[in-house]
Amino acid sequence: MGIRLGCVADDFTGATDLANNLVRAGMRVVQLIDVPPAGAEREMDADAVVIALKSRTVPAADAVEASLRALAWLRSAGAEQIYFKYCSTFDSTPAGNIGPVTEALMDALGTDFTIATPAFPDNGRTVFKGHLFVGDVLLSESGMRHHPLTPMTDSNLVSVLGAQTARAVGLIDHTVVADGAEAIKARIEALREDGFGLAVVDAVSNDDLVRLGAAVQGLPLVTAGSGLAVGLPANWGFKPSRAAAQLPPAGGHRAIVSGSVSVATNGQVLRYLRSGQPAYSVDPLRVAAGEDVVGRALAFAESHLDEGPVLVYSTESPDTVRNVQGRLGSAEAGELVEGTLARIAQGLVDRGVRQLVVAGGETSGAVVQALGVTGLRIGPQIDPGVPWCAASLPGGDTLHITLKSGNFGGPDFFTVAFAHLDEETA
Numbered sequence: 001m002g003i004r005l006g007c008v009a010d011d012f013t014g015a016t017d018l019a020n021n022l023v024r025a026g027m028r029v030v031q032l033i034d035v036p037p038a039g040a041e042r043e044m045d046a047d048a049v050v051i052a053l054k055s056r057t058v059p060a061a062d063a064v065e066a067s068l069r070a071l072a073w074l075r076s077a078g079a080e081q082i083y084f085k086y087c088s089t090f091d092s093t094p095a096g097n098i099g100p101v102t103e104a105l106m107d108a109l110g111t112d113f114t115i116a117t118p119a120f121p122d123n124g125r126t127v128f129k130g131h132l133f134v135g136d137v138l139l140s141e142s143g144m145r146h147h148p149l150t151p152m153t154d155s156n157l158v159s160v161l162g163a164q165t166a167r168a169v170g171l172i173d174h175t176v177v178a179d180g181a182e183a184i185k186a187r188i189e190a191l192r193e194d195g196f197g198l199a200v201v202d203a204v205s206n207d208d209l210v211r212l213g214a215a216v217q218g219l220p221l222v223t224a225g226s227g228l229a230v231g232l233p234a235n236w237g238f239k240p241s242r243a244a245a246q247l248p249p250a251g252g253h254r255a256i257v258s259g260s261v262s263v264a265t266n267g268q269v270l271r272y273l274r275s276g277q278p279a280y281s282v283d284p285l286r287v288a289a290g291e292d293v294v295g296r297a298l299a300f301a302e303s304h305l306d307e308g309p310v311l312v313y314s315t316e317s318p319d320t321v322r323n324v325q326g327r328l329g330s331a332e333a334g335e336l337v338e339g340t341l342a343r344i345a346q347g348l349v350d351r352g353v354r355q356l357v358v359a360g361g362e363t364s365g366a367v368v369q370a371l372g373v374t375g376l377r378i379g380p381q382i383d384p385g386v387p388w389c390a391a392s393l394p395g396g397d398t399l400h401i402t403l404k405s406g407n408f409g410g411p412d413f414f415t416v417a418f419a420h421l422d423e424e425t426a
């Protein structure tokens with residue numbers, strides 16, 4: 001039998017976030033890094049496959065091309081429904097990529113309607129009257145307004161998405177969602193008849209997402225953050241389960257690589273620095289000046305790895321990041337830092353690190369690709385949206401790795417994560 005749900009995720013932390021929610025909702029999930037070669041789909045023994053792309057901030061045409069390749073692969077693996085996963089803070093620009101990718105997937109699937117909701121109430125992302133809230137504030141008042149690549153300054157998702165697509169974007173508001181799956185289905189039909197191609201859907205609780213999940217059964221395409229995964233697996237009879245897949249025992253040295261500049265990660269890095277544990281700061285301006293920052297970071301790490309987790313970070317406040325971007329250019333600074341951290345992560349693994357925390361979606365993409373990892377097995381959840389995973393390194397060793405989205409995780413995440421792994425794999 002083929003897979004039930006085929007998922008295309010626009011970044012790597014987002015992919016593990018989605019896989020985590022699907023596993024908790026009872027599905028057996030395989031997460032793949034990038035689109036695998038044709039033929040590999042015959043070996044898939046899973047209910048859902050999540051293909052992790054690094055397509056959130058690339059030019060829209062490249063994101064469309066990669067997403068269509070992923071779609072073709074998932075369809076040949078038998079996927080009955082396609083799930084396009086983007087960020088719970090709807091990270092995008094007027095040029096894309098959420099709108100263009102959604103439209104390309106709709107065209108390829110020959111469907112005239114889909115829904116959009118980044119709601120993930122377990123992590124404080126709620127949508128009401130089409131407006132996205134992050135915790136208690138509107139998206140445009142959250143730390144996302146300063147994001148280096150996709151600053152979010154408008155909380156009205158109907159207008160944000162409308163600016164990215166040629167199709168008309170409507171709203172399924174909370175009064176409809178609260179009335180249940182049949183009411184949502186009726187509203188979808190009404191919007192369709194009125195010529196809308198997309199609808200932003202309100203959701204402020206997991207109950208809303210369960211109702212929405214039931215209503216979108218049979219839609220060829222759904223687009224969402226990871227929250228919708230709370231409600232979708234029940235359509236195939238899967239039941240929520242806390243028994244996340246077991247991972248093998250963990251060994252080796254421990255390290256943290258953080259290229260995230262989000263508010264939550266800034267707090268987590270600060271907390272770690274204050275605890276007095278070994279940490280090395282990567283300064284992009286020194287890298288740009290040609291200094292051997294990778295060599296120095298690895299020499300530092302090597303002399304401290306026996307003491308416990310070593311943190312290597314470029315995480316800085318929005319002002320410092322803006323200054324770097326002003327001097328190097330935003331995209332150039334991003335690429336430079338990602339490349340540097342990826343080489344450091346590779347060096348850490350070469351030095352025996354086998355338990356690795358990576359913070360930041362783009363950073364995670366660069367690190368995982370540099371390590372040559374092609375798939376992840378999803379393990380127990382550390383915090384909502386962030387599971388430990390196991391990966392096979394090209395040499396055959398197992399690497400325990402967690403990919404933390406910038407704004408996810410509690411204040412002591414870097415310490416808690418390792419303690420959690422000890423408990424779960426003891």
Ligand SMILES: Nc1ncnc2c1ncn2[C@@H]1O[C@H](COP(=O)(O)OP(=O)(O)OP(=O)(O)O)[C@@H](O)[C@H]1O
Nearest residue numbers: 260261262314324334337338360361362363405406
């Ligand atoms: N000190 C810095 N100066 C300029 N750019 C930086 C700096 N540190 C990191 N960056 C870049 O900022 C971007 C951060 O994106 P990333 O997706 O890794 O983290 P995030 O946006 O905080 O998290 P997420 O996308 O998971 O919410 C990356 O391209 C990274 O290379």
Ligand SMILES: O=C(O)[C@@H](O)C(=O)CO
Nearest residue numbers: 013014017087088361405
């Ligand atoms: O949805 C989220 O917030 C995360 O999974 C993510 O995509 C951050 O990069």
